[in-house]
Amino acid sequence: MLTTAGAAPSGARADCYSEAMAAGSGADPGVALGREALAYVDALHNLARYLTGNAADAEDLVQETYLRALRSAGQFAPGTNLKAWLFRILRNTHISMYRRRRNDPTVGGLDTVDPDTQGTADDAWLLGDLDLDRLRNLVAQEIEEALMRLSEDARAVVLLDLEGLTEAEVAGIMGCAVGTVKSRLARARATLRQLLADYAK
Protein backbone atom coordinates (compact mmCIF):
# COMPACT_ATOMS: atom_id res chain seq x y z
CA MET A 1 0.00 0.00 0.00
CA LEU A 2 1.23 3.47 -0.83
CA THR A 3 1.50 6.16 1.76
CA THR A 4 0.17 9.65 1.24
CA ALA A 5 2.42 12.60 0.85
CA GLY A 6 0.01 15.35 1.71
CA ALA A 7 1.56 15.88 5.10
CA ALA A 8 5.13 15.25 4.04
CA PRO A 9 7.33 18.04 5.35
CA SER A 10 9.20 20.18 2.89
CA GLY A 11 12.46 19.04 4.30
CA ALA A 12 11.70 15.45 3.40
CA ARG A 13 14.42 14.37 1.05
CA ALA A 14 14.96 11.23 -0.92
CA ASP A 15 15.78 9.24 2.19
CA CYS A 16 15.31 5.70 0.90
CA TYR A 17 17.11 6.55 -2.31
CA SER A 18 19.95 8.37 -0.58
CA GLU A 19 20.39 5.59 1.94
CA ALA A 20 20.48 2.99 -0.80
CA MET A 21 23.07 5.02 -2.69
CA ALA A 22 25.16 5.83 0.37
CA ALA A 23 25.11 2.33 1.80
CA GLY A 24 26.00 0.70 -1.48
CA SER A 25 24.00 -2.14 -0.02
CA GLY A 26 23.14 -3.75 -3.28
CA ALA A 27 19.59 -2.39 -3.07
CA ASP A 28 18.41 -1.20 -6.48
CA PRO A 29 18.48 2.63 -6.28
CA GLY A 30 15.84 2.80 -9.03
CA VAL A 31 13.44 0.80 -6.89
CA ALA A 32 14.26 2.91 -3.82
CA LEU A 33 13.69 6.10 -5.81
CA GLY A 34 10.41 4.70 -7.08
CA ARG A 35 9.22 3.87 -3.60
CA GLU A 36 10.05 7.38 -2.42
CA ALA A 37 8.60 9.02 -5.53
CA LEU A 38 5.30 7.18 -5.23
CA ALA A 39 4.87 8.53 -1.71
CA TYR A 40 4.23 11.96 -3.28
CA VAL A 41 1.48 10.84 -5.61
CA ASP A 42 -1.31 12.52 -3.61
CA ALA A 43 0.47 15.87 -3.56
CA LEU A 44 1.22 15.62 -7.28
CA HIS A 45 -2.33 14.64 -8.10
CA ASN A 46 -3.69 17.53 -6.05
CA LEU A 47 -1.60 20.05 -8.01
CA ALA A 48 -2.47 18.30 -11.29
CA ARG A 49 -6.17 18.52 -10.45
CA TYR A 50 -5.95 22.27 -9.83
CA LEU A 51 -3.87 22.85 -12.96
CA THR A 52 -6.02 20.83 -15.34
CA GLY A 53 -9.37 21.49 -13.70
CA ASN A 54 -10.68 17.97 -14.15
CA ALA A 55 -10.09 14.48 -12.79
CA ALA A 56 -9.38 12.66 -16.06
CA ASP A 57 -6.67 15.07 -17.23
CA ALA A 58 -5.18 15.12 -13.73
CA GLU A 59 -4.77 11.32 -13.77
CA ASP A 60 -3.19 11.43 -17.23
CA LEU A 61 -0.85 14.19 -16.14
CA VAL A 62 0.30 12.34 -13.03
CA GLN A 63 0.77 9.11 -14.97
CA GLU A 64 2.83 10.89 -17.63
CA THR A 65 4.82 12.66 -14.90
CA TYR A 66 5.84 9.35 -13.33
CA LEU A 67 6.66 7.93 -16.74
CA ARG A 68 8.98 10.85 -17.46
CA ALA A 69 10.45 10.64 -13.96
CA LEU A 70 11.16 6.97 -14.54
CA ARG A 71 12.93 7.70 -17.81
CA SER A 72 14.91 10.53 -16.17
CA ALA A 73 15.67 8.75 -12.88
CA GLY A 74 19.39 8.88 -13.67
CA GLN A 75 19.27 12.67 -13.76
CA PHE A 76 17.97 13.03 -10.21
CA ALA A 77 20.72 14.31 -7.92
CA PRO A 78 20.78 12.39 -4.63
CA GLY A 79 20.45 14.69 -1.64
CA THR A 80 18.22 17.17 -3.45
CA ASN A 81 14.50 17.46 -2.93
CA LEU A 82 12.77 14.64 -4.76
CA LYS A 83 9.34 16.18 -4.20
CA ALA A 84 10.42 19.43 -5.87
CA TRP A 85 12.00 17.45 -8.73
CA LEU A 86 8.72 15.61 -9.34
CA PHE A 87 6.73 18.86 -9.20
CA ARG A 88 9.06 20.35 -11.81
CA ILE A 89 8.50 17.37 -14.12
CA LEU A 90 4.76 17.63 -13.56
CA ARG A 91 4.69 21.33 -14.41
CA ASN A 92 6.81 20.89 -17.53
CA THR A 93 4.67 17.95 -18.58
CA HIS A 94 1.54 20.02 -18.04
CA ILE A 95 2.91 22.77 -20.26
CA SER A 96 3.84 20.37 -23.04
CA MET A 97 0.70 18.19 -22.79
CA TYR A 98 -2.11 20.60 -22.11
CA ARG A 99 -1.35 24.25 -22.47
CA ARG A 100 -0.37 24.19 -26.09
CA ARG A 101 -3.39 22.18 -27.16
CA ARG A 102 -5.83 24.27 -25.21
CA ASN A 103 -7.21 27.62 -26.14
CA ASP A 104 -8.88 28.29 -22.87
CA PRO A 105 -9.40 31.84 -21.69
CA THR A 106 -9.24 30.72 -18.06
CA VAL A 107 -5.54 29.99 -18.49
CA GLY A 108 -4.91 33.66 -17.98
CA GLY A 109 -6.75 34.29 -14.74
CA LEU A 110 -6.38 36.82 -11.99
CA ASP A 111 -3.06 37.51 -10.40
CA THR A 112 -2.47 41.10 -11.29
CA VAL A 113 -3.35 43.06 -8.21
CA ASP A 114 -1.40 46.26 -8.17
CA PRO A 115 1.12 45.82 -5.36
CA ASP A 116 0.73 49.48 -4.51
CA THR A 117 -2.90 48.94 -3.59
CA GLN A 118 -2.31 45.75 -1.66
CA GLY A 119 -2.02 47.38 1.73
CA THR A 120 -5.08 49.48 1.07
CA ALA A 121 -7.04 46.40 0.13
CA ASP A 122 -6.07 44.74 3.43
CA ASP A 123 -7.03 47.78 5.41
CA ALA A 124 -10.32 48.01 3.60
CA TRP A 125 -11.69 44.68 4.63
CA LEU A 126 -9.73 43.24 7.52
CA LEU A 127 -10.86 45.59 10.18
CA GLY A 128 -11.64 43.26 13.03
CA ASP A 129 -12.21 39.79 14.38
CA LEU A 130 -15.67 39.66 12.83
CA ASP A 131 -14.21 39.90 9.30
CA LEU A 132 -11.64 37.23 10.09
CA ASP A 133 -14.36 34.97 11.46
CA ARG A 134 -16.35 35.43 8.26
CA LEU A 135 -13.31 34.50 6.23
CA ARG A 136 -12.74 31.36 8.29
CA ASN A 137 -16.35 30.29 7.80
CA LEU A 138 -16.06 30.10 4.02
CA VAL A 139 -16.93 26.70 2.62
CA ALA A 140 -14.67 24.53 0.50
CA GLN A 141 -16.53 25.26 -2.73
CA GLU A 142 -16.01 29.02 -2.38
CA ILE A 143 -12.32 28.65 -1.58
CA GLU A 144 -11.79 26.36 -4.58
CA GLU A 145 -13.71 28.74 -6.86
CA ALA A 146 -11.53 31.64 -5.73
CA LEU A 147 -8.33 29.68 -6.32
CA MET A 148 -9.47 28.57 -9.76
CA ARG A 149 -9.99 32.20 -10.76
CA LEU A 150 -6.25 32.78 -10.47
CA SER A 151 -3.99 32.23 -13.46
CA GLU A 152 -2.35 28.82 -13.73
CA ASP A 153 1.04 30.12 -12.65
CA ALA A 154 -0.42 32.01 -9.71
CA ARG A 155 -2.41 28.93 -8.69
CA ALA A 156 0.69 26.76 -8.92
CA VAL A 157 2.76 29.14 -6.78
CA VAL A 158 0.09 29.29 -4.08
CA LEU A 159 -0.28 25.50 -4.00
CA LEU A 160 3.46 24.82 -4.00
CA ASP A 161 3.87 27.27 -1.13
CA LEU A 162 1.12 25.44 0.76
CA GLU A 163 3.00 22.18 0.10
CA GLY A 164 5.79 23.66 2.19
CA LEU A 165 8.31 24.17 -0.60
CA THR A 166 10.74 27.06 -0.17
CA GLU A 167 10.74 30.01 -2.55
CA ALA A 168 14.00 28.74 -4.06
CA GLU A 169 12.45 25.32 -4.68
CA VAL A 170 9.33 26.90 -6.19
CA ALA A 171 11.57 29.04 -8.41
CA GLY A 172 13.30 25.85 -9.61
CA ILE A 173 9.95 24.27 -10.42
CA MET A 174 8.54 27.32 -12.17
CA GLY A 175 11.76 28.08 -14.00
CA CYS A 176 12.01 31.67 -12.79
CA ALA A 177 13.94 33.80 -10.31
CA VAL A 178 13.29 33.67 -6.56
CA GLY A 179 12.29 37.34 -6.65
CA THR A 180 9.68 36.54 -9.30
CA VAL A 181 8.24 33.82 -7.06
CA LYS A 182 8.11 36.24 -4.13
CA SER A 183 6.22 38.91 -6.06
CA ARG A 184 3.99 36.40 -7.85
CA LEU A 185 3.07 34.74 -4.56
CA ALA A 186 2.37 38.09 -2.89
CA ARG A 187 0.13 39.17 -5.79
CA ALA A 188 -1.67 35.84 -5.90
CA ARG A 189 -2.38 35.84 -2.17
CA ALA A 190 -3.54 39.45 -2.29
CA THR A 191 -5.94 38.55 -5.11
CA LEU A 192 -7.16 35.53 -3.15
CA ARG A 193 -7.78 37.66 -0.08
CA GLN A 194 -9.86 40.07 -2.13
CA LEU A 195 -11.83 37.28 -3.81
CA LEU A 196 -12.48 35.50 -0.52
CA ALA A 197 -13.44 38.73 1.17
CA ASP A 198 -16.10 39.16 -1.51
CA TYR A 199 -17.41 35.68 -0.79
CA ALA A 200 -17.39 36.33 2.96
CA LYS A 201 -19.58 39.43 2.71
Place this chain on the structure above:
Amino acid sequence: MDCQDVRARLLEDQRGRLAPEIRADLRAHILDCAACARTDSAERALTQVLDRGLPQYPASLALKRRLEAEWPASPRVAALAATAPAWWRRWGRSLVPALALAAALLAVLPLYRALVPPFDARTALVTEAVNDHLRVLASQQPLEVQRGGIHQVKPWFEGRLDFAPVVAFDGDAEFKLEGGAVGYFLDRRAAVFVYRYRLHAITLLVFRADGISWPEHGLAPLGTIHASQLASRGFNVVLWRAGGLGYALVSDTEPGVLARLAPRIVEG
Protein backbone atom coordinates in the same frame (compact mmCIF):
# COMPACT_ATOMS: atom_id res chain seq x y z
CA MET B 1 13.12 47.06 9.88
CA ASP B 2 10.43 49.11 8.14
CA CYS B 3 6.88 48.12 7.11
CA GLN B 4 7.96 47.04 3.63
CA ASP B 5 10.65 44.71 5.02
CA VAL B 6 8.21 43.28 7.53
CA ARG B 7 5.46 42.57 5.01
CA ALA B 8 7.90 40.92 2.64
CA ARG B 9 8.89 38.50 5.39
CA LEU B 10 5.52 37.66 6.94
CA LEU B 11 5.16 34.41 5.01
CA GLU B 12 8.69 33.31 5.85
CA ASP B 13 7.84 34.03 9.49
CA GLN B 14 4.69 31.92 9.22
CA ARG B 15 6.73 29.08 7.75
CA GLY B 16 9.31 29.33 10.56
CA ARG B 17 12.13 30.16 8.15
CA LEU B 18 13.44 33.37 9.72
CA ALA B 19 16.59 33.55 11.76
CA PRO B 20 15.79 34.16 15.45
CA GLU B 21 17.20 37.69 15.53
CA ILE B 22 15.31 38.75 12.38
CA ARG B 23 12.14 37.19 13.72
CA ALA B 24 12.55 39.10 16.99
CA ASP B 25 12.88 42.39 15.05
CA LEU B 26 9.84 41.54 12.96
CA ARG B 27 7.66 40.65 15.96
CA ALA B 28 8.78 43.83 17.75
CA HIS B 29 7.75 45.90 14.73
CA ILE B 30 4.35 44.18 14.54
CA LEU B 31 3.71 44.93 18.21
CA ASP B 32 4.18 48.63 17.53
CA CYS B 33 2.58 48.87 14.07
CA ALA B 34 -1.16 48.37 13.79
CA ALA B 35 -1.11 48.25 9.98
CA CYS B 36 1.50 45.47 9.85
CA ALA B 37 -0.31 43.62 12.63
CA ARG B 38 -3.47 43.67 10.49
CA THR B 39 -1.56 42.43 7.45
CA ASP B 40 -0.01 39.69 9.57
CA SER B 41 -3.47 38.64 10.77
CA ALA B 42 -4.74 38.68 7.18
CA GLU B 43 -1.90 36.48 5.95
CA ARG B 44 -2.37 34.02 8.80
CA ALA B 45 -6.14 33.92 8.26
CA LEU B 46 -5.63 33.22 4.55
CA THR B 47 -3.17 30.41 5.26
CA GLN B 48 -5.56 28.97 7.83
CA VAL B 49 -8.48 29.13 5.38
CA LEU B 50 -6.47 27.43 2.63
CA ASP B 51 -5.00 24.80 4.96
CA ARG B 52 -8.34 23.86 6.45
CA GLY B 53 -10.85 24.61 3.74
CA LEU B 54 -9.25 24.08 0.33
CA PRO B 55 -10.46 20.73 -1.04
CA GLN B 56 -7.67 18.21 -1.50
CA TYR B 57 -7.69 15.83 -4.44
CA PRO B 58 -5.61 12.77 -3.58
CA ALA B 59 -4.86 10.21 -6.27
CA SER B 60 -7.37 7.42 -6.68
CA LEU B 61 -6.50 3.97 -5.44
CA ALA B 62 -6.65 2.73 -9.04
CA LEU B 63 -4.03 5.27 -10.13
CA LYS B 64 -1.81 4.38 -7.19
CA ARG B 65 -1.99 0.71 -8.06
CA ARG B 66 -1.22 1.46 -11.71
CA LEU B 67 1.82 3.54 -10.81
CA GLU B 68 3.00 1.01 -8.26
CA ALA B 69 2.78 -1.69 -10.91
CA GLU B 70 4.53 0.48 -13.49
CA TRP B 71 7.54 1.45 -11.44
CA PRO B 72 10.23 -1.03 -12.33
CA ALA B 73 11.17 -3.87 -10.07
CA SER B 74 14.55 -3.91 -11.80
CA PRO B 75 16.59 -1.88 -14.29
CA ARG B 76 15.61 -4.40 -16.96
CA VAL B 77 11.99 -3.31 -16.69
CA ALA B 78 13.09 0.32 -16.88
CA ALA B 79 14.94 -0.48 -20.09
CA LEU B 80 11.83 -2.14 -21.47
CA ALA B 81 9.77 0.91 -20.55
CA ALA B 82 12.19 3.16 -22.37
CA THR B 83 12.13 1.09 -25.54
CA ALA B 84 8.43 0.22 -25.71
CA PRO B 85 6.24 2.02 -28.26
CA ALA B 86 4.90 5.36 -27.07
CA TRP B 87 1.27 4.28 -27.06
CA TRP B 88 2.14 1.21 -24.99
CA ARG B 89 4.28 3.21 -22.59
CA ARG B 90 1.44 5.61 -22.02
CA TRP B 91 -1.64 3.39 -21.99
CA GLY B 92 -0.91 -0.25 -22.61
CA ARG B 93 0.75 -1.30 -19.41
CA SER B 94 -1.75 0.63 -17.35
CA LEU B 95 -4.55 -1.50 -18.76
CA VAL B 96 -3.22 -4.69 -17.20
CA PRO B 97 -3.58 -3.72 -13.53
CA ALA B 98 -6.76 -1.79 -14.35
CA LEU B 99 -8.35 -4.90 -15.87
CA ALA B 100 -7.12 -7.00 -12.96
CA LEU B 101 -8.63 -4.53 -10.54
CA ALA B 102 -11.92 -4.49 -12.46
CA ALA B 103 -12.06 -8.29 -12.38
CA ALA B 104 -11.36 -8.32 -8.65
CA LEU B 105 -14.07 -5.73 -8.05
CA LEU B 106 -16.58 -7.74 -10.04
CA ALA B 107 -15.81 -10.75 -7.90
CA VAL B 108 -15.94 -8.90 -4.60
CA LEU B 109 -18.84 -6.53 -5.22
CA PRO B 110 -21.71 -8.99 -4.55
CA LEU B 111 -20.07 -10.02 -1.27
CA TYR B 112 -19.58 -6.39 -0.32
CA ARG B 113 -23.23 -5.62 -1.10
CA ALA B 114 -24.33 -8.52 1.08
CA LEU B 115 -22.15 -7.61 4.05
CA VAL B 116 -22.23 -3.82 4.12
CA PRO B 117 -25.60 -2.18 4.76
CA PRO B 118 -26.31 0.35 2.04
CA PHE B 119 -27.14 3.08 4.52
CA ASP B 120 -23.85 4.97 4.82
CA ALA B 121 -24.75 7.54 2.21
CA ARG B 122 -28.16 8.02 3.76
CA THR B 123 -26.74 8.44 7.25
CA ALA B 124 -24.42 11.23 6.12
CA LEU B 125 -27.21 13.02 4.26
CA VAL B 126 -29.73 12.64 7.07
CA THR B 127 -27.24 13.89 9.67
CA GLU B 128 -26.49 16.95 7.55
CA ALA B 129 -30.17 17.60 6.85
CA VAL B 130 -31.13 17.40 10.54
CA ASN B 131 -28.20 19.65 11.51
CA ASP B 132 -29.28 22.20 8.92
CA HIS B 133 -32.88 22.06 10.18
CA LEU B 134 -31.64 22.67 13.73
CA ARG B 135 -29.58 25.65 12.51
CA VAL B 136 -32.72 27.15 10.99
CA LEU B 137 -34.68 26.58 14.21
CA ALA B 138 -31.90 27.96 16.42
CA SER B 139 -31.28 31.06 14.34
CA GLN B 140 -32.77 34.27 15.66
CA GLN B 141 -33.53 35.45 12.12
CA PRO B 142 -33.78 32.28 10.11
CA LEU B 143 -35.42 33.67 7.02
CA GLU B 144 -33.85 36.24 4.75
CA VAL B 145 -36.97 36.54 2.62
CA GLN B 146 -40.33 36.40 4.35
CA ARG B 147 -43.58 34.97 3.00
CA GLY B 148 -45.01 36.56 -0.13
CA GLY B 149 -45.47 33.25 -1.94
CA ILE B 150 -43.15 31.15 -4.04
CA HIS B 151 -43.00 33.75 -6.80
CA GLN B 152 -41.47 36.18 -4.37
CA VAL B 153 -39.26 33.69 -2.57
CA LYS B 154 -37.76 31.91 -5.61
CA PRO B 155 -36.61 35.05 -7.49
CA TRP B 156 -34.89 36.19 -4.31
CA PHE B 157 -32.35 33.36 -4.80
CA GLU B 158 -31.23 34.69 -8.19
CA GLY B 159 -27.60 35.71 -7.98
CA ARG B 160 -27.22 34.08 -4.59
CA LEU B 161 -26.94 30.50 -5.86
CA ASP B 162 -25.29 28.85 -8.85
CA PHE B 163 -28.49 26.95 -9.63
CA ALA B 164 -32.22 27.69 -9.70
CA PRO B 165 -34.13 25.77 -7.02
CA VAL B 166 -37.03 23.95 -8.66
CA VAL B 167 -39.85 24.25 -6.13
CA ALA B 168 -43.39 24.31 -7.44
CA PHE B 169 -45.38 24.32 -4.20
CA ASP B 170 -46.60 27.76 -3.17
CA GLY B 171 -47.91 26.62 0.19
CA ASP B 172 -51.55 26.40 1.24
CA ALA B 173 -53.66 26.51 4.37
CA GLU B 174 -52.18 23.24 5.61
CA PHE B 175 -48.53 23.92 4.69
CA LYS B 176 -47.78 27.64 4.90
CA LEU B 177 -44.65 28.86 3.10
CA GLU B 178 -42.89 31.07 5.64
CA GLY B 179 -39.92 32.16 3.55
CA GLY B 180 -36.42 31.25 2.45
CA ALA B 181 -32.74 31.75 3.07
CA VAL B 182 -29.39 30.72 1.67
CA GLY B 183 -27.73 27.97 3.70
CA TYR B 184 -25.22 25.23 3.19
CA PHE B 185 -25.59 21.53 2.65
CA LEU B 186 -22.32 19.66 3.15
CA ASP B 187 -19.79 21.64 1.09
CA ARG B 188 -22.18 23.61 -1.13
CA ARG B 189 -24.72 26.35 -1.01
CA ALA B 190 -28.36 25.39 -0.59
CA ALA B 191 -31.71 27.09 -0.98
CA VAL B 192 -33.58 26.82 2.31
CA PHE B 193 -37.37 27.01 2.32
CA VAL B 194 -39.38 26.88 5.54
CA TYR B 195 -42.97 25.67 5.62
CA ARG B 196 -45.20 25.66 8.70
CA TYR B 197 -47.50 22.73 9.46
CA ARG B 198 -49.63 23.51 12.54
CA LEU B 199 -46.93 24.35 15.10
CA HIS B 200 -44.19 22.37 13.33
CA ALA B 201 -41.49 23.95 11.20
CA ILE B 202 -40.61 21.98 8.08
CA THR B 203 -37.28 22.77 6.42
CA LEU B 204 -36.76 22.06 2.74
CA LEU B 205 -33.15 22.11 1.50
CA VAL B 206 -32.48 22.22 -2.24
CA PHE B 207 -28.90 21.82 -3.46
CA ARG B 208 -26.81 20.58 -6.38
CA ALA B 209 -26.71 16.77 -6.19
CA ASP B 210 -23.56 16.23 -8.26
CA GLY B 211 -20.66 14.66 -6.41
CA ILE B 212 -22.77 13.55 -3.45
CA SER B 213 -23.00 9.84 -2.64
CA TRP B 214 -26.71 9.15 -2.82
CA PRO B 215 -28.75 6.15 -1.61
CA GLU B 216 -29.72 3.93 -4.53
CA HIS B 217 -31.78 1.32 -2.67
CA GLY B 218 -34.84 1.32 -0.48
CA LEU B 219 -36.51 4.20 -2.32
CA ALA B 220 -40.27 4.50 -1.93
CA PRO B 221 -42.54 6.05 -4.56
CA LEU B 222 -44.20 9.25 -3.33
CA GLY B 223 -46.28 10.61 -6.18
CA THR B 224 -43.90 11.14 -9.07
CA ILE B 225 -40.73 11.01 -6.98
CA HIS B 226 -38.81 8.12 -5.46
CA ALA B 227 -37.57 9.05 -2.01
CA SER B 228 -35.80 7.71 1.06
CA GLN B 229 -37.78 8.17 4.27
CA LEU B 230 -35.65 8.11 7.36
CA ALA B 231 -35.56 9.22 10.98
CA SER B 232 -32.72 10.57 13.11
CA ARG B 233 -32.67 12.08 16.59
CA GLY B 234 -36.47 12.34 16.64
CA PHE B 235 -36.68 14.11 13.29
CA ASN B 236 -38.13 12.66 10.14
CA VAL B 237 -36.36 13.19 6.84
CA VAL B 238 -37.35 12.64 3.22
CA LEU B 239 -34.57 12.67 0.61
CA TRP B 240 -34.89 12.59 -3.15
CA ARG B 241 -33.24 13.75 -6.37
CA ALA B 242 -34.82 15.37 -9.38
CA GLY B 243 -33.28 17.12 -12.37
CA GLY B 244 -29.74 17.17 -10.98
CA LEU B 245 -30.86 18.70 -7.69
CA GLY B 246 -31.05 17.09 -4.28
CA TYR B 247 -33.95 17.67 -1.91
CA ALA B 248 -34.13 17.14 1.85
CA LEU B 249 -37.32 17.68 3.79
CA VAL B 250 -36.90 17.69 7.59
CA SER B 251 -39.29 18.12 10.51
CA ASP B 252 -40.31 16.67 13.85
CA THR B 253 -43.81 16.11 12.51
CA GLU B 254 -45.14 12.66 11.55
CA PRO B 255 -43.54 10.86 8.61
CA GLY B 256 -46.90 10.71 6.84
CA VAL B 257 -47.09 14.50 6.79
CA LEU B 258 -43.72 14.80 5.06
CA ALA B 259 -44.70 12.01 2.65
CA ARG B 260 -47.74 14.12 1.67
CA LEU B 261 -45.71 17.29 1.26
CA ALA B 262 -42.71 15.87 -0.67
CA PRO B 263 -44.44 15.18 -4.00
CA ARG B 264 -46.19 18.53 -3.85
CA ILE B 265 -42.81 20.28 -3.74
CA VAL B 266 -42.12 19.18 -7.31
CA GLU B 267 -45.67 18.83 -8.58
CA GLY B 268 -47.21 21.92 -7.05
